[in-house]
Amino acid sequence: MDQDSLIINLKGVGEKTSALFHKIGIDTVEDLISYYPRDYDVYKEPVLISGIKSDETVAVEGIIIKNIEIKKIRSLTIVTTAIKDESGALNITWYNMPFLKNAIKQGSHLILRGRINNKNGRLTMEQPQIFQLEEYKSVLKVMQPKYSLIAGITNHTITKAVKQAMEQNITVVEYLPKYIRKQFHLAEYNFAVENIHFPNNMEDLIIARNRLVFDEFFLFILAIRQLKEKKEAAINHFELFKVSDTQKLIQMLPYRLTNAQLKVWDEIEQDLIGETVMNRLVQGDVGSGKTIIAILGILMVISCGYQGAFMVPTEVLAKQQYNSITELFMLYQFPYKAVLLTGSMTAKEKREVYRQIETGGAQVIVGTHALIQEKVQYKNLALVVTDEQHRFGVRQRETLSKKGQDPHVLVMSATPIPRTLAIILYGDLDVSVIDELPAERQVIKNCVVNSGYRQTAYQFIKKEVESGRQAYIICPMVEESENIEVENVVEYAQLLKTQLPANIRIEYLHGKMKAKDKNNIMEQFGANEIQVLVSTTVVEVGVNVVNATVMMIENAERFGLAQLHQLRGRVGRGKHQSYCILVNGSDSKASKKRLEILNKSNDGFFIASEDLKLRGPGDLFGIRQSGLLEFKIGDVFTDASVLQNASEAATVILDKDRNLEMPENKRLREKIDQYMKLGLSNLSL
Numbered sequence: 149m150d151q152d153s154l155i156i157n158l159k160g161v162g163e164k165t166s167a168l169f170h171k172i173g174i175d176t177v178e179d180l181i182s183y184y185p186r187d188y189d190v191y192k193e194p195v196l197i198s199g200i201k202s203d204e205t206v207a208v209e210g211i212i213i214k215n216i217e218i219k220k221i222r223s224l225t226i227v228t229t230a231i232k233d234e235s236g237a238l239n240i241t242w243y244n245m246p247f248l249k250n251a252i253k254q255g256s257h258l259i260l261r262g263r264i265n266n267k268n269g270r271l272t273m274e275q276p277q278i279f280q281l282e283e284y285k286s287v288l289k290v291m292q293p294k295y296s297l298i299a300g301i302t303n304h305t306i307t308k309a310v311k312q313a314m315e316q317n318i319t320v321v322e323y324l325p326k327y328i329r330k331q332f333h334l335a336e337y338n339f340a341v342e343n344i345h346f347p348n349n350m351e352d353l354i355i356a357r358n359r360l361v362f363d364e365f366f367l368f369i370l371a372i373r374q375l376k377e378k379k380e381a382a383i384n385h386f387e388l389f390k391v392s393d394t395q396k397l398i399q400m401l402p403y404r405l406t407n408a409q410l411k412v413w414d415e416i417e418q419d420l421i422g423e424t425v426m427n428r429l430v431q432g433d434v435g436s437g438k439t440i441i442a443i444l445g446i447l448m449v450i451s452c453g454y455q456g457a458f459m460v461p462t463e464v465l466a467k468q469q470y471n472s473i474t475e476l477f478m479l480y481q482f483p484y485k486a487v488l489l490t491g492s493m494t495a496k497e498k499r500e501v502y503r504q505i506e507t508g509g510a511q512v513i514v515g516t517h518a519l520i521q522e523k524v525q526y527k528n529l530a531l532v533v534t535d536e537q538h539r540f541g542v543r544q545r546e547t548l549s550k551k552g553q554d555p556h557v558l559v560m561s562a563t564p565i566p567r568t569l570a571i572i573l574y575g576d577l578d579v580s581v582i583d584e585l586p587a588e589r590q591v592i593k594n595c596v597v598n599s600g601y602r603q604t605a606y607q608f609i610k611k612e613v614e615s616g617r618q619a620y621i622i623c624p625m626v627e628e629s630e631n632i633e634v635e636n637v638v639e640y641a642q643l644l645k646t647q648l649p650a651n652i653r654i655e656y657l658h659g660k661m662k663a664k665d666k667n668n669i670m671e672q673f674g675a676n677e678i679q680v681l682v683s684t685t686v687v688e689v690g691v692n693v694v695n696a697t698v699m700m701i702e703n704a705e706r707f708g709l710a711q712l713h714q715l716r717g718r719v720g721r722g723k724h725q726s727y728c729i730l731v732n733g734s735d736s737k738a739s740k741k742r743l744e745i746l747n748k749s750n751d752g753f754f755i756a757s758e759d760l761k762l763r764g765p766g767d768l769f770g771i772r773q774s775g776l777l778e779f780k781i782g783d784v785f786t787d788a789s790v791l792q793n794a795s796e797a798a799t800v801i802l803d804k805d806r807n808l809e810m811p812e813n814k815r816l817r818e819k820i821d822q823y824m825k826l827g828l829s830n831l832s833l
């Protein structure tokens with residue numbers, strides 16, 4: 149790493165800030181300038197307190213009328229005060245910013261700007277930015293970047309650091325050949341970087357973003373094509389053959405595999421006994437039964453004497469998959485051993501598991517990315533299943549591959565992307581589609597309601613629980629801060645307890661809980677010891693509790709449709725009639741129209757394409773379509789045309805210069821090498 153480029157060398161960035169930056173992946177100035185805003189704000193004149201409404205972001209000018217109070221709830225510090233202008237007073241709350249105690253005094257004349265929330269009937273401004281009067285004038289009406297934040301880092305800190313970086317530094321050398329920029333109408337790189345952070349106007353912002361989205365896709369596509377070239381040569385060295393265990397399992401399952409599942413299984417079986425190493429993506433809508441296909445693959449390789457690894461994105465899912473595999477082995481008396489390997493296990497537990505992996509005492513290894521740590525040595529790994537692989541870097545996948553003798557790779561995805569895009573994005577994989585749901589499934593009944601319906605929904609949940617079923621309630625996503633999200637979930641669960649009978653057990657789940665506690669709650673929910681689970685989107689992917697029949701989503705308008713579809717997919721996984729209640733917290737026609745799409749259809753592909761039609765490519769900073777396939781700035785759905793262009797550009801360049809050896813591609817070559825080293829591991833595809 150070039151020491152000069154470390155952010156600690158920027159003016160105003162000390163040890164503490166630089167440690168916090170490290171947490172969001174920023175170590176160097178280059179990292180910082182490619183930490184793009186997630187949105188922009190145009191700061192308007194302050195408004196009168198008497199006129200403000202819930203859910204809007206406004207500035208108010210007034211006098212602080214209360215000394216700061218500090219309250220601690222577990223690890224959360226809540227700082228409160230109030231501000232008053234000629235029309236009224238307003239409560240103010242900050243999270244985890246205890247240092248404000250010294251910074252804000254009763255009697256100060258300030259401008260505060262933040263989002264207004266309705267907290268049990270009282271309007272509160274949450275996590276506002278603080279401005280002196282003069283200071284506010286300088287930001288008025290200019291487009292201001294809004295960055296993703298974590299506790300301790302304010303938007304102001306990042307903005308200031310980026311400004312510093314731009315002033316002190318840097319002109320990055322353009323690496324795209326001129327003819328490519330011309331052909332695909334792309335702005336110059338430095339212009340793009342400047343304008344993505346501090347746009348002159350909307351037009352320049354669109355041009356800047358377009359270039360950076362292009363870059364992101366373009367580098368990814370070039371890297372993927374290189375991987376593909378490498379992989380095509382890989383010979384299947386494993387002695388795999390069709391086994392009776394898989395036939396036995398298929399016959400003994402309590403259900404019949406759908407034709408689509410059988411077809412995909414057949415493709416995988418053929419791959420595994422084929423001449424070359426398998427690199428296959430199995431795409432199937434939520435609940436289409438991908439897991440059993442993965443298990444069949446694993447069963448085949450272990451029956452032939454090898455090991456199989458199942459890598460999933462979260463500890464909750466690892467535990468779930470581990471439990472279902474061990475139960476299955478026990479139930480059908482397969483003499484194989486599965487082990488679980490996750491980051492939160494103690495060093496001693498891990499050592500024991502490593503030993504079993506190394507000696508071959510364990511044949512199936514289920515876990516999170518702990519599976520690819522240095523210390524894990526496999527005896528004879530023949531198959532790696534990565535569930536929802538977009539959560540892992542391609543490079544991590546590669547590392548894992550290298551641990552075995554180039555094992556077969558099976559990737560599971562529920563992302564409904566059209567085939568044309570799939571070919572570009574999964575260029576290094578063959579694609580199988582499970583395009584059919586099990587026949588016994590009943591169609592999920594949906595409704596879109598406003599918050600006035602909440603009580604009726606609770607009564608409905610009560611009725612379902614009384615007839616033996618279970619429910620999820622998803623609390624709103626809060627972009628600004630995960631802390632607020634945590635608070636929402638905890639409060640919601642407390643409030644709900646006062647609304648439902650005491651014999652209905654209600655618990656909550658959020659991303660900041662310890663892995664062990666999360667697993668505990670999920671296991672109890674799985675065993676119906678908890679009937680109602682109030683949660684953030686941590687239950688979004690993969691969670692399988694067949695007895696749950698109600699999914700209620702608060703502030704559904706804040707989620708992307710594909711994400712809502714994923715959440716809804718947590719119910720309707722068994723034979724019971726299931727329900728999805730989407731609570732629309734907004735009056736806008738647009739969000740009503742969007743949610744109606746979900747109301748109308750349970751088909752992931754249809755939903756994704758309708759959403760795209762509604763949003764259109766101009767909708768740059770709306771809700772991201774999906775939490776999946778996460779590029780840093782590009783969105784494969786709304787930026788589909790840029791993705792196509794990037795793919796075309798990659799073809800143009802590689803046709804002329806397959807190994808990027810020509811002088812005009814020298815910088816591009818360097819960039820790709822750097823990207824293959826760093827970028828791919830960060831990119832969550």
Ligand SMILES: Nc1ncnc2c1ncn2[C@@H]1O[C@H](COP(=O)(O)OP(=O)(O)OP(=O)(O)O)[C@@H](O)[C@H]1O
Pocket residue numbers: 403404405406409432433434435436437438439440561562586587588689690691692694717718721722
């Ligand atoms: N052919 C089938 N008939 C009936 N039930 C099935 C069939 N295949 C799988 N199932 C069951 O359906 C449920 C959902 O399957 P699975 O967990 O594999 O879904 P998935 O495709 O991984 O979905 P998601 O992407 O939502 O996690 C499981 O409880 C599984 O046992």
